[in-house]
Amino acid sequence: MTVHDMKHAASDSARLEAVGGRLSRVDGPAKITGAAHYAVEQQLEGLTHAVLVGATIAAGKVTAIDTRAAETAPGVLAVLTPDTITELKGASDWFGNPPGVQTYCPLVREVTFSGQHVAAVVAETFEQAVAAAALVKVWYDETPAIVDLSDGKAGDGIPIDAMTKEWGDAQAAFAEAPARICTAYNTPREFQAAMEPHGLIARWQGDELTIWEPSQWLDGMARTYAEWFSVPFENVRLVSPYIGGGFGSKALALAHSAVAAAAAKMLDRPVKLVLNRPQNFTSYGGRAATRQTVAIGADREGRIQSIVHRGVNETAVDGMWVEPLGSVTSIMYATPNFSSKQNVVRVNTVVPGAKRAPGENPSAFGIESAIDELAYELGLDPLEMRLINYAEQDPHAKKPWSTRQLREAFAAGADAFGWAKRSPQPRSMRDGHQLIGWGVAAGTYPVRRAHGEAVVKILADGSVEVESSSIDMGQGTYTILAQTAAETLGVPVEQVSVKLGDSHFARAGVTGGSRLAGVMTGAVYKAAGQALDELIGLALSDPRSPFQKLQANTLQVRDGRIASPRGEGPELSIAELMSALGRDHIEAKGDTLPANTTPEERYKNYTTIAMSIPHTEGDWSRHSWCAHFVEVRVDEDFGTVRVSRVVSALDSGRLYNPKLAESQWKGGIIMGIGQALLEEGIVDRRHGRIVNGNFADYMLPTNADIPDIQTISVGIPDPHSSALGGKGVGELAIVGIAPAIANAVFHATGKRVRDLPITLEKLI
Amino acid sequence: MRDFAYLRADSVEAARNAAALPGAMLLAGGTTLVDLAKCGVAEPATVIDISHIEGLSAINVTSDRAVIGALAKMSHVADNAEVKSLFPAVSEALWQAASAQLRNMATIGGNLMQRTRCPYFRDPQNFPACNKRAPGSGCSAIGGVTRGHAVLGTSEACIATYPGDLAVALVAFDAEVDLGERKLRVEDFFLAPGATAEQEHDIRPGEVITAIEIPGSAAARRSTYIKVRDRQSYEFAAASAAIGLELEGDGRTIRDIRVALGGVATKPWRARAVEDALKGKALDENTVRKASELAMEGAVDHGANHYKIALGPRVVARAILKLGETA
Numbered sequence A: 001m002t003v004h005d006m007k008h009a010a011s012d013s014a015r016l017e018a019v020g021g022r023l024s025r026v027d028g029p030a031k032i033t034g035a036a037h038y039a040v041e042q043q044l045e046g047l048t049h050a051v052l053v054g055a056t057i058a059a060g061k062v063t064a065i066d067t068r069a070a071e072t073a074p075g076v077l078a079v080l081t082p083d084t085i086t087e088l089k090g091a092s093d094w095f096g097n098p099p100g101v102q103t104y105c106p107l108v109r110e111v112t113f114s115g116q117h118v119a120a121v122v123a124e125t126f127e128q129a130v131a132a133a134a135l136v137k138v139w140y141d142e143t144p145a146i147v148d149l150s151d152g153k154a155g156d157g158i159p160i161d162a163m164t165k166e167w168g169d170a171q172a173a174f175a176e177a178p179a180r181i182c183t184a185y186n187t188p189r190e191f192q193a194a195m196e197p198h199g200l201i202a203r204w205q206g207d208e209l210t211i212w213e214p215s216q217w218l219d220g221m222a223r224t225y226a227e228w229f230s231v232p233f234e235n236v237r238l239v240s241p242y243i244g245g246g247f248g249s250k251a252l253a254l255a256h257s258a259v260a261a262a263a264a265k266m267l268d269r270p271v272k273l274v275l276n277r278p279q280n281f282t283s284y285g286g287r288a289a290t291r292q293t294v295a296i297g298a299d300r301e302g303r304i305q306s307i308v309h310r311g312v313n314e315t316a317v318d319g320m321w322v323e324p325l326g327s328v329t330s331i332m333y334a335t336p337n338f339s340s341k342q343n344v345v346r347v348n349t350v351v352p353g354a355k356r357a358p359g360e361n362p363s364a365f366g367i368e369s370a371i372d373e374l375a376y377e378l379g380l381d382p383l384e385m386r387l388i389n390y391a392e393q394d395p396h397a398k399k400p401w402s403t404r405q406l407r408e409a410f411a412a413g414a415d416a417f418g419w420a421k422r423s424p425q426p427r428s429m430r431d432g433h434q435l436i437g438w439g440v441a442a443g444t445y446p447v448r449r450a451h452g453e454a455v456v457k458i459l460a461d462g463s464v465e466v467e468s469s470s471i472d473m474g475q476g477t478y479t480i481l482a483q484t485a486a487e488t489l490g491v492p493v494e495q496v497s498v499k500l501g502d503s504h505f506a507r508a509g510v511t512g513g514s515r516l517a518g519v520m521t522g523a524v525y526k527a528a529g530q531a532l533d534e535l536i537g538l539a540l541s542d543p544r545s546p547f548q549k550l551q552a553n554t555l556q557v558r559d560g561r562i563a564s565p566r567g568e569g570p571e572l573s574i575a576e577l578m579s580a581l582g583r584d585h586i587e588a589k590g591d592t593l594p595a596n597t598t599p600e601e602r603y604k605n606y607t608t609i610a611m612s613i614p615h616t617e618g619d620w621s622r623h624s625w626c627a628h629f630v631e632v633r634v635d636e637d638f639g640t641v642r643v644s645r646v647v648s649a650l651d652s653g654r655l656y657n658p659k660l661a662e663s664q665w666k667g668g669i670i671m672g673i674g675q676a677l678l679e680e681g682i683v684d685r686r687h688g689r690i691v692n693g694n695f696a697d698y699m700l701p702t703n704a705d706i707p708d709i710q711t712i713s714v715g716i717p718d719p720h721s722s723a724l725g726g727k728g729v730g731e732l733a734i735v736g737i738a739p740a741i742a743n744a745v746f747h748a749t750g751k752r753v754r755d756l757p758i759t760l761e762k763l764i
Numbered sequence B: 001m002r003d004f005a006y007l008r009a010d011s012v013e014a015a016r017n018a019a020a021l022p023g024a025m026l027l028a029g030g031t032t033l034v035d036l037a038k039c040g041v042a043e044p045a046t047v048i049d050i051s052h053i054e055g056l057s058a059i060n061v062t063s064d065r066a067v068i069g070a071l072a073k074m075s076h077v078a079d080n081a082e083v084k085s086l087f088p089a090v091s092e093a094l095w096q097a098a099s100a101q102l103r104n105m106a107t108i109g110g111n112l113m114q115r116t117r118c119p120y121f122r123d124p125q126n127f128p129a130c131n132k133r134a135p136g137s138g139c140s141a142i143g144g145v146t147r148g149h150a151v152l153g154t155s156e157a158c159i160a161t162y163p164g165d166l167a168v169a170l171v172a173f174d175a176e177v178d179l180g181e182r183k184l185r186v187e188d189f190f191l192a193p194g195a196t197a198e199q200e201h202d203i204r205p206g207e208v209i210t211a212i213e214i215p216g217s218a219a220a221r222r223s224t225y226i227k228v229r230d231r232q233s234y235e236f237a238a239a240s241a242a243i244g245l246e247l248e249g250d251g252r253t254i255r256d257i258r259v260a261l262g263g264v265a266t267k268p269w270r271a272r273a274v275e276d277a278l279k280g281k282a283l284d285e286n287t288v289r290k291a292s293e294l295a296m297e298g299a300v301d302h303g304a305n306h307y308k309i310a311l312g313p314r315v316v317a318r319a320i321l322k323l324g325e326t327a
Ligand SMILES: Cc1cc2nc3c(=O)[nH]c(=O)nc-3n(C[C@H](O)[C@H](O)[C@H](O)COP(=O)(O)OP(=O)(O)OC[C@H]3O[C@@H](n4cnc5c(N)ncnc54)[C@H](O)[C@@H]3O)c2cc1C
Pocket: A696, B025, B026, B027, B028, B029, B030, B031, B032, B033, B034, B035, B050, B070, B071, B074, B096, B097, B098, B099, B102, B105, B106, B107, B108, B109, B110, B111, B112, B113, B114, B163, B164, B165, B166, B207, B208, B209, B210, B234, B235, B236, B237
């Protein structure tokens, strides 16, 4: 169902098709013209509409639900409550751990957060369902809620021992260090805030379930549905051709998904359920609020002797989320002594989830702010401070970096930014009422690796199809897989069409952790290579082939034409050869798994994250790196902060498509600007409810907030990180932006803001 | 279904008659009304579409006065060359309001009538108590999240901020709202909550705004609107100021000055104390900053909105000083 105009995409300039070419997004024109149909835009016969009723308390019991008025409202087909909804089986978690519960009810009797689904109405039209949902009356027995980390009832939380990282004697070394800082950093609850809301259409045909739903992980979500409804995995088909932004939020089948699928089964009609905007702030978790303290001890020359780090993140009363706060702290700088520990605190919220660079993002806000504070304490240039403590190998894993172009990033970024012209004193640069500040911070993201498979078909007309159940949420999968197939097969990119987003295609694991490009280019490279081998093999051996009498041992395909490498003998287009061979297609399935992988392992590999390969596996420690240089202008009277310049130098290894990588980096930087200055889920502490759950009040940056952003690639191919030498792109650039801005704000104003976001009242 | 009757008025007369029906609400650009209907705040029995009435979108500007039809779009007024040169604060207030898409839809009449952004007002399901929505039910905001709430003109019943920008400029320049039978000063048209938070305007059932009129003046010609907010665009004001300035022939003594504030009060807020303190004085930074403090006479905060008390006068002072520089 792809409608991509490859000619358009390929027209920018020559050699775009090769891996590494700046091919424009092949799905761009379809999206701009509206030809791209998103998951919930499918038009189905007999479609019904479901609307959820959310809890208006944050903790307590549902004592009664009166559905009578709703049931008799016009168009209503069913009112679902915990008592009437079909019973589902518990599903295993995303590691594949078996469920703790036998049965699962997506509508709750015990409320653990405000907005939790307690009932749902299904009606013939959306408007009827909305109206009837408002008629459902719910009574509660309310109990006190723990609203956030600063709630008196919250306590210290649960220690997460797996997060502890220690070497040397960090406490003692800190106590003895001649220069010390010890400061606390907080980040608020933040939301992925994708334009496209969560939602789905569910349709049962017998015991076969089709789900149209935006998804970052078709196979994982299909498994969850299969387990909920006790049907074979193959009976579930998930379709997700385009995703209007996920940012980590769309990888799991959630309670609302279960409600829609259950309703469709009960009614035996397709059901569409789309969360309204406020529900998108309470039906799945954003980034957990975090608290960190960072203590750094150094000698007078600025060499770090010890880092002591403690972190806390909020999680839900009924679910566990760990935001690894020591992830950057433990690897960014060389230190002989180190200690990091983390607790999680249960509060009455929906379970927090992944938002772009979970862990690394808040971790970097702590350490990259703290090192800046120490630099000022010692009178050192913040960039110099970072170079003095440059980690030549992974200080935690004690392994060499696979590649680490961070020194190059600092140099290239500083040069392009003009860092050398910086006046070191805070509050020493101004333009009228605007205080100008320059800040620097580094970022990193691990290379997460996994396996994937792809099908490559060479068709009779010489065109090529690539199929994979991986997805494109704007990061460019359609485009780079077309480039990979085109280059491997030697055909022009406009002859390649890529089909994604259908769980019946060749399998793929989660699109998250910036792993997909590395995994899928590897799989397509393999599948395309196999298809090419088969084509050439047939051309050389099949009696009908014009090449057969050539007795050559290989052939070459270039620009879609096949010939011997030395040019002797005939030259045919692939279509001509296919016709000579009498073939209507050649198909190869390639995957990156070891050959002896069992079917069970394959299933586990694609439907859980249990088989991800650690970034420190074997001899190397693999990460992407970046350095951000930021200029801010702070109005001295108003306290308003505007980012006026960003130069970022980034090491994502080899770029499969620099244009798309730059877009991803810029997207991360823009999101980081929002995080630094604007984004915050504001909780009414009496009700434990987010009160700014809409796009007018939950502030995301607008175009006017975003300056010109310069990105510089300093990466080199990293053979230890992926088949083609790339490292992660999508999450890297948001890491370090918030501290770079906070550091620049300090330089501008002399005020250190350690609580995000940096809103105006913190500076006046 | 939440059914409602839809009537399309083809004349002001027809609109007035229909507007007198119980539960009737006018629909102009719809950017407030549809939004509030989705939140469950507005539940009209009859929607009277006035957007097709002819002759209500004219913009007539002379140096004497500007007469702007109630159906004129925000974007058209903002972009009008005469408005820009004779009433710059009006144009600037509109440019900095909402977003380009909204400005292209929204009308001047609807803009005056927009409702507060108080999050409790906008969420009846979760917060039944709201005196503005349900008189006598209480105020959910007091004791809750108050960062955007007013510090001026509040009462025990309601502390909601009037969110609009344009009306702030209108109040500064003594504009009038034309209701057909009567004309009211915009300043009097808006009501502070007192004990009746639900009454926001002096408008009676069956009345329709047909136009606003702004008297021309030297102060209006030399005027500006400064809006301060965390986000550079598409956000309501944390604090804003509409200022008009007329200097004596010496180029530094203040003959006339108009000061109004937005984002800090329950209605568009004219700060006459600041004006009185500055009239006849020489325009210098210290005098201006000191006088601007008077804008916050009687201010009461509710915790998180405390910053507005410091911010408001700074915005006023900046705007006055900016006008002083553009001699
Ligand atoms: C996300 C968002 C951000 C915004 N940001 C800003 C901002 O920064 N600054 C700002 O000033 N505004 C802002 N607005 C408000 C916007 O300017 C108003 O919604 C708009 O001006 C209303 O005009 P309308 O024609 O669409 O009114 P409608 O929605 O049609 O009507 C609004 C109300 O006015 C009544 N009404 C309409 N016309 C008349 C009339 N002629 N006589 C009597 N009553 C009438 C209606 O009955 C209704 O109650 C924002 C709005 C949104 C949704």
